[in-house]
Amino acid sequence: MSAVAESVEFHLPFDASVIMSILAVGMIVLISWLGTRKLRPVPTGAQNVLESILGYICQLADDMVGPAANKFYPLFTMLFFFILVSNLMGLIPGFFSGTSRLSTTVGLALIVFFSTHFFGIKTKGFWGYVKHWFGPVPWWLKPLMFVIEFISELARPLSLAFRLFGNILAKEIILGVLALLIVLFLPSSEIMLKLMSVVPIVLRPCIVLLGILVSVLQAFVFMILSMLYIGGAIQVQEEH
Amino acid sequence: MVEINLALLVTQVVTFLIAMVIVWKFFWGPLTKMMQDRTKKISSDIERAEDGRRVVESLEAEYHWSLSEIEEQARKEINEAIRKGNHAKEEILQDARKEAQRELEKARADLTLERAQVINGLRQQVSEISLAALEKVLGQGVGRQIQKNLLDEFITEVEQVEKVK
Numbered sequence: 001m002s003a004v005a006e007s008v009e010f011h012l013p014f015d016a017s018v019i020m021s022i023l024a025v026g027m028i029v030l031i032s033w034l035g036t037r038k039l040r041p042v043p044t045g046a047q048n049v050l051e052s053i054l055g056y057i058c059q060l061a062d063d064m065v066g067p068a069a070n071k072f073y074p075l076f077t078m079l080f081f082f083i084l085v086s087n088l089m090g091l092i093p094g095f096f097s098g099t100s101r102l103s104t105t106v107g108l109a110l111i112v113f114f115s116t117h118f119f120g121i122k123t124k125g126f127w128g129y130v131k132h133w134f135g136p137v138p139w140w141l142k143p144l145m146f147v148i149e150f151i152s153e154l155a156r157p158l159s160l161a162f163r164l165f166g167n168i169l170a171k172e173i174i175l176g177v178l179a180l181l182i183v184l185f186l187p188s189s190e191i192m193l194k195l196m197s198v199v200p201i202v203l204r205p206c207i208v209l210l211g212i213l214v215s216v217l218q219a220f221v222f223m224i225l226s227m228l229y230i231g232g233a234i235q236v237q238e239e240h
Numbered sequence: 241m242v243e244i245n246l247a248l249l250v251t252q253v254v255t256f257l258i259a260m261v262i263v264w265k266f267f268w269g270p271l272t273k274m275m276q277d278r279t280k281k282i283s284s285d286i287e288r289a290e291d292g293r294r295v296v297e298s299l300e301a302e303y304h305w306s307l308s309e310i311e312e313q314a315r316k317e318i319n320e321a322i323r324k325g326n327h328a329k330e331e332i333l334q335d336a337r338k339e340a341q342r343e344l345e346k347a348r349a350d351l352t353l354e355r356a357q358v359i360n361g362l363r364q365q366v367s368e369i370s371l372a373a374l375e376k377v378l379g380q381g382v383g384r385q386i387q388k389n390l391l392d393e394f395i396t397e398v399e400q401v402e403k404v405k
Contacts (some may be wrong), residue, residue: 015245015248018252018255021256022255025263029263032267032268035267036267036268036270036271039274051271054271058275073272074268078263078264082256102242102243103244103246103248103249103252104248104249107252107256108252110249111253111257
């Protein structure tokens with residue numbers, strides 16, 4: 001449930017984050033359809049924009065994951081677009097970001113977590129993959145190393161989920177509070193309160209701009225870290 | 241808000257995965273494939289252009305080499321022609337000189353002969369005139385053969401005197 005009255009969800013008796021996610025997917029489909037409806041060898045318009053973004057993500061994946069990166073193109077591109085569109089949806093009055101719900105961000109982080117270990121084990125084999133957690137240390141340090149690595153592996157999805165959730169929720173709360181202040185101060189009969197409404201009126205567009213920056217940045221960070229984790233799990237096999 | 245709803249989490253994951261498959265299959269997959277095909281095509285085009293450039297360069301080098309060969313050959317032939325020309329010129333000049341020498345010698349010989357003939361003729365005439373004059377002066381006939389002998393003797397003496405001079 002939303003904490004701010006600005007959100008439509010505030011007035012609904014259920015969690016609408018799935019609806020927001022489906023809307024985000026709908027927007028992604030619409031953008032993709034616009035960009036690919038007339039595929040031309042020499043791109044123009046929306047195709048050009050979509051190609052630039054996809055090309056950049058695929059290139060990053062190639063650099064960070066290695067030769068097997070093409071298997072993960074769908075995951076990385078979808079992660080970026082889904083998180084970006086979900087984040088930006090929170091800037092539209094009445095809507096909220098699906099990524100401002102822990103259930104969504106944990107879900108996304110778990111997808112990355114399971115993908116990392118699944119493909120790590122698939123590439124190297126179970127014992128080969130687990131052996132890496134013991135590290136290149138003397139035998140008596142190996143149990144400690146295993147515990148540290150294990151905790152580190154568990155911390156990764158937590159950090160992914162809470163970073164995204166915290167940033168987006170903070171943005172939503174600030175925007176909601178500013179909207180609430182405008183609603184409270186502007187209709188007031190007292191001059192002082194009326195004057196004070198200038199602050200949220202000026203501040204809100206600034207926070208919206210900041211929100212755009214945070215939305216892009218968080219989507220990018222989530223995608224890059226996913227590449228790093230999956231790349232690390234696969235490259236372990238190549239090193240040995 | 242901060243709590244995790246398992247049903248929501250599973251729904252979000254399923255939504256994400258289904259959307260990922262659909263969007264990749266119908267939109268981004270074909271687009272990425274087209275981008276990769278284009279990259280391959282550009283690479284192969286660049287490679288072909290590079291091969292073409294190499295062929296053109298080798299042809300150009302070959303052409304320059306042939307051109308320099310032809311120029312060298314032409315230069316040799318021109319020099320040979322000049323040499324032959326000079327040789328022929330020398331031969332012609334030598335022949336001409338020899339011919340001129342021969343002509344000159346022949347002319348000299350002819351001239352000497354002519355001169356000798358003229359001198360003989362003149363001597364004949366002089367002797368005849370002298371005899372005629374002698375006859376008139378002496379008024380009587382002297383033996384024709386004696387006169388002639390006297391005259392010849394005289395002329396020979398005159399010639400010897402002239403030669404001594």
